[in-house]
Amino acid sequence: MPEDREVTIYDIARYLNISAATVSRGLKNNPMISKNTRKKIAEAAKSLGYQSNTFASSLRSRHTHTLGVLVPRLNSHFMSSALAGMENAANRHGYNLIIAQSLEDVEKEKRNAATMFNKRVDGLLISLSYNTQDIHHLEPFFKRKIPVVFFDRVYPHDESTSVGINNQEAAYNITKHLISQGCRKIMHLGGNLLRNVYQERLAGYRKALEDHHLPFSKKLYLTGPLSEQAGADAARYILDLPAEERPDAVFSANDTAAVYCMLTLKTAGLRIPEDIAFAGFNNDPISRVIEPNLTTMDYSGDSIGNTAATYLINHLKGISNLYTTNAITLRADMVIRASSLKNKLP
Amino acid sequence: MPEDREVTIYDIARYLNISAATVSRGLKNNPMISKNTRKKIAEAAKSLGYQSNTFASSLRSRHTHTLGVLVPRLNSHFMSSALAGMENAANRHGYNLIIAQSLEDVEKEKRNAATMFNKRVDGLLISLSYNTQDIHHLEPFFKRKIPVVFFDRVYPHDESTSVGINNQEAAYNITKHLISQGCRKIMHLGGNLLRNVYQERLAGYRKALEDHHLPFSKKLYLTGPLSEQAGADAARYILDLPAEERPDAVFSANDTAAVYCMLTLKTAGLRIPEDIAFAGFNNDPISRVIEPNLTTMDYSGDSIGNTAATYLINHLKGISNLYTTNAITLRADMVIRASSLKNKLP
DNA sequence: TTGTAAGCGTTATCAG
């Protein structure tokens, strides 16, 4: 008959004729314990099939080796790569991830934050939902000094760190690139300005126009959910514009909208990039399938996730201090592809 | 000065002059407790800012309200949708998800399984890595009667349930469709036969050939990782074949390989579907971007994830019984698109 | 270097 009770440190202690306290220390390689007893403990643990009980441990020690991850959606290329990066970092350092999605809904974000808090995560990694206005719902974390790291869609906050890229610079560069290709009426497809990423991309776009003495026109700035539908709608909008007002380029704040806009315009007979050039953002897999391939900004979700998680863990381990670094900016590289090349290269 | 100790059921008990046991019961809406006291308890809990301590609860009650999810990779369209579906179901029932990825490596899968076991997940949702040979590493779960649900890449096992689609039938239908379009030399791009999904898709393909009196040719069956590279390689292979041996259609076990094969063949000047028709599997977003759009099998990762998680949770709640149902088969629908339409429709 | 003993906050058992 199989024993049903768990194997505890007491079993190991009894087996070795030492105290449970010693076993507890030995198990975590506490240097206070002699090398020899530590070895014996490790062996006994293995042979008895001991598995530490994380609840007992968490209950007593008040930390859980678990990080909460709160994202808008799990199923986007960027987000799932970011998660993969976090999982990697966490796994490497003996941490686990509890993951929840807000589905772009603030209310669900609030509920999830509460759950994470309740589950006593050691730290929180969060990317805000589309329409989150403020971060009151994170107050419990701040109050208890549970470190919070924002990534991608961040929020300015003195006591936490943000991990992302320089969206303004990236948007500036990509717009400048379009200008250098001879485009003069560049349209921008943007997202909700509540989110820094879209706000900054718009700013970079406007700055580039300004620096090149091109006017900003409200008629060439569309804002929306950047979905497939939004991309197709933008195309309709463009086609409905009188010929002389039509943009000669589109810079979209994400690849999805760019690609579906392209597809619709192509169906309508426009040539890309001859009639209208395109640039997107994210380097999503679809950007390499659309023809012509889409010029875009490449930045690795994997790196962002990895960096954010590693940084959080280092903070938890006392190796670094979150509160001294407000932002970590990773590099983003422009990937120039045929969709934006009006001046054919040699 | 903020109190640092947690608010416990004892605080509530003292506040209401009742016992902690009553509070504990009241908090979980135990019908034993009078409606009135239950209400008072709920109110007191709220006003004192009580947060239940899940560790204490887990330690005592021996269950964690946490499900382990073990997947090959987090960052594929199918997998992230499946996770989204699971997260949804879990969230709805008050469960949390601990997620880890094996990166297609058995060894990491083993380590992750051990961690999940150690974290005392209430149940496990798993999709096997590319080269997992057996499931010895899940024995601890079986021994302790911790329910395991396989999804997508499953493994036959008496005491667990598998959730997926009928891959053989799907592959049969898609191959039959290609045949109905006049294709006679249909190539198959397959994956590792250790995984049921690829094994079954191959079987369906072969069965369809057989039923239509078409020969199966080893020259037209390539197996590999079904990656972008693998797709491009397959194209090279096709191009290197003497003209009379070239396939007039390709059925790929996933969309990625199909799409990259198409792209390479198109670059080489082949026309799709005129010279060679295409069908894939998964209904990945890229299948709707490639031109011509790719005929494929649509089955929802979201539903699979949702079904698997819901089923697991129902089992945990005693509503259903895992051990009586060996497999749940969800529907998969063929999505016919231009890539396979040799006989133009009216 | 090791042992003793007091919790961590909850739930289960048994009694009323």
Added chain:
DNA sequence: CTGATAACGCTTACAA
């Protein structure tokens, strides 16, 4: 319907 009390398995002062 409610209460007292003993665990659950581990960590950590404090003592030896």
